[in-house]
Amino acid sequence: MTTAPSLAPATDTVLKADGVTMRFGGLTAVRGVDLTVGAGEIVGLIGPNGAGKTTFFNCLTGLYVPTEGTVSYRGTRLSRKPHLVTQAGVARTFQNIRLFANMTVLENVLVGRHTRTKEGLWSALLRSPGFKKAERTSEERAMELLEFTGLAHKRDHLARNLPYGEQRKLEIARALASEPGLLLLDEPTAGMNPQETRATQDLVLAIRAQGIAVLVIEHDMRFIFNMCDRVAVLVQGQKLVEGTAEVVQADERVIAAYLGTPVEDVAPPDRATDTAAAPEPATPETPDPAPAPAPAAEPDAADGTAPTDRPAQGQTGDTP
Numbered sequence: 001m002t003t004a005p006s007l008a009p010a011t012d013t014v015l016k017a018d019g020v021t022m023r024f025g026g027l028t029a030v031r032g033v034d035l036t037v038g039a040g041e042i043v044g045l046i047g048p049n050g051a052g053k054t055t056f057f058n059c060l061t062g063l064y065v066p067t068e069g070t071v072s073y074r075g076t077r078l079s080r081k082p083h084l085v086t087q088a089g090v091a092r093t094f095q096n097i098r099l100f101a102n103m104t105v106l107e108n109v110l111v112g113r114h115t116r117t118k119e120g121l122w123s124a125l126l127r128s129p130g131f132k133k134a135e136r137t138s139e140e141r142a143m144e145l146l147e148f149t150g151l152a153h154k155r156d157h158l159a160r161n162l163p164y165g166e167q168r169k170l171e172i173a174r175a176l177a178s179e180p181g182l183l184l185l186d187e188p189t190a191g192m193n194p195q196e197t198r199a200t201q202d203l204v205l206a207i208r209a210q211g212i213a214v215l216v217i218e219h220d221m222r223f224i225f226n227m228c229d230r231v232a233v234l235v236q237g238q239k240l241v242e243g244t245a246e247v248v249q250a251d252e253r254v255i256a257a258y259l260g261t262p263v264e265d266v267a268p269p270d271r272a273t274d275t276a277a278a279p280e281p282a283t284p285e286t287p288d289p290a291p292a293p294a295p296a297a298e299p300d301a302a303d304g305t306a307p308t309d310r311p312a313q314g315q316t317g318d319t320p
């Protein structure tokens with residue numbers, strides 16, 4: 001397979017990944033991937049299960065040290081330590097919701113601000129006196145973010161008691177609390193009903209309107225093709241195609257490897273009233289070109305939740 005070249009965006013480059021490769025023993029999960037995200041862009045990353053999308057995100061955010069390749073944010077090479085990546089301006093959400101289940105909505109967002117305060121994460125978790133002072137300063141910004149994400153009225157609710165869609169919104173609010181210039185979203189609509197998906201789409205557009213670039217992994221092709229300025233397709237760890245939604249949807253290799261059927265022919269998901277249903281991609285099931293072994297848990301996953309399961313209330317992980 002020939003790797004598709006990176007299309008340099010016309011705008012200033014926020015993220016630049018060069019030749020990122022990640023090997024796990026004999027398995028090459030990501031192979032020589034180049035990708036750029038420009039200021040103000042929404043870029044989609046799609047591909048079959050096991051294609052290497054989350055592994056690539058993990059390489060961008062310091063959870064994995066790539067076997068080869070480099071990752072830069074606004075022209076500066078990113079650290080290999082996740083908290084320094086966040087501090088540099090790159091925030092992310094996870095496939096599996098990872099909120100502090102027994103903390104309130106407001107507290108979750110305040111914890112997300114720890115890279116922007118002098119107090120560290122442990123100080124935040126232990127609610128030290130120093131943290132409480134910093135918290136007062138941060139609270140105003142946290143409340144702004146809760147207003148922005150439509151969660152202000154839930155500020156004192158425990159995260160575990162929020163409906164699923166609101167838990168995902170809270171994850172985004174917490175990521176925004178670190179004041180990123182680039183937000184990485186890993187399957188933000190997984191398990192959502194169509195109404196929640198539309199709300200998430202509006203939220204992502206509002207985030208971009210605030211000047212934050214977005215790189216999003218999604219299996220919901222309507223979401224991707226409605227919103228993204230560019231879409232990159234990973235197959236078996238390699239970038240197969242990159243281009244506008246029109247280019248990618250029409251590419252026969254993408255149709256063969258992933259989409260299966262042109263997106264306009266796909267019936268809309270029928271989950272509006274079945275909020276407990278397991279999520280399904282909006283696209284028809286297409287066998288992976290090369291079925292990969294079952295994904296291993298991400299290095300910081302503590303909850304063991306299936307990647308796209310919609311959890312019952314209270315199943316929120318206790319580690320972000």
Ligand SMILES: Nc1ncnc2c1ncn2[C@@H]1O[C@H](COP(=O)(O)OP(=O)(O)OP(=O)(O)O)[C@@H](O)[C@H]1O
Pocket residue numbers: 024027029047048049050051052053054055056292293294295296297298299307
């Ligand atoms: N820590 C790890 N150790 C070993 N193999 C891993 C590890 N993480 C991922 N892999 C493997 O790397 C490959 C890519 O997995 P990855 O989760 O990145 O795919 P994905 O495109 O995000 O899939 P999905 O759409 O199902 O989330 C898979 O074969 C997976 O089993």
